[in-house]
Amino acid sequence: MAEYRIDELAHKAGTTVRNIRAYQDRGLLPPPRLEGRVGYYDDNHLARLRLIGQLLARGYTFAIIKELLVAWEHGKDVSEVLGLEKVLTDPWSDELPGQVTVEELVKTFGAGLDDEQVARFLDRAVALGLIEPEGDHYRVPSPRLLHVGAELVAAGIPLDAVLDIAEQIRADCDVIAGRFVNLVNEHVFDRMPAAAPGAEEIPQLAAIVRRMRPLVKMVVDPFIARAMEARAQEALGARLELIRDHLQQAGR
Incomplete structure (x- = not known):
């Protein structure tokens, strides 16, 4: 040696x-x-x-x-400990981040806004994690979210209302994530010995966390789909009835 x-x-x-x-x-x-x-x-x-x-x-x-x-x-195998850490810290989405300039943001979201309103919009978007300052432009962690916001604004929904709903949905998702984590904590982690997990248990923990990734989406997607169906039928159905009644009365 x-x-x-x-x-x-x-x-x-x-x-x-x-x-x-x-x-x-x-x-x-x-x-x-x-x-x-x-x-x-x-x-x-x-x-x-x-x-x-x-x-x-x-x-x-x-x-x-x-x-x-x-x-x-x-x-104990330190690589297994690092493997668990990697599973815990890896991003849960395969979406690639993007970037956008202030001019592009203003063109998409800030039509008709004065400088003070644009500054307030940028501050709120940063606080919500929708954009992140990066030199002379902004990093976009989720281009999909920004696209959804742009579509809502293009449909005539006020920008403040779009940011409000983004904040509410983010809080709702935090509650959902907390419920999943608490479920695994209560029924898996908390049942393990009080001492640090052994080398044979660490890969099992990593596997459990890895399996949670698709499960979260598999549970959330059908629930939100059913909820949207019910809400849309309830809210829009009533409006369609009013429109139908109005047309019937106008045709008499």
Whole structure:
């Protein structure tokens, strides 16, 4: 097994001597083998340094990294832990984000609005997560949502009313998501041992979360379809009857 002095190890791992010493102080990296006053590190240290770098790049705190490394030392597969994290943090939609300029937004949504009203519209759209400032343009996380809003405005619905309903639907969807998460928490996660899940349980947790993705859409789509059918028939049916009665009276 190769051995390295601290500066050689830092170069191999793509880090700094200062970072290596900081990791040792935090208990993330075992001490080197000492010969006199010189410390020698081996490939195990190098592998651990590379893993620490990967975890830091993914946003893990030092405390969480230490827990993962302890699990690794006890024979648990850190890649399985990372696999669960990936399932939890991956986007739940395959929709590709887009981008739009202020001019394009104003042309689509802001016809007839003054500068103050346009600024208020942009602020509300950002607060709702419909657009995100990005340099001289806006990033659009969901072009589909923006398209729906544009169609509603084109149909004659006031922009403020469209933003109001977007805010309400977002809150409704948050409630639905919370119900699904609580369901899995109560009947799956909460029934597991109080201690951290074992290596054999982590892939099962990832699989459960992965299976939730299509299930949420499969449940929501038919419910919203049936609700729309009932509401549309109830609301528009009454209006159609009024129109029919009016036509009958006009034809007499």
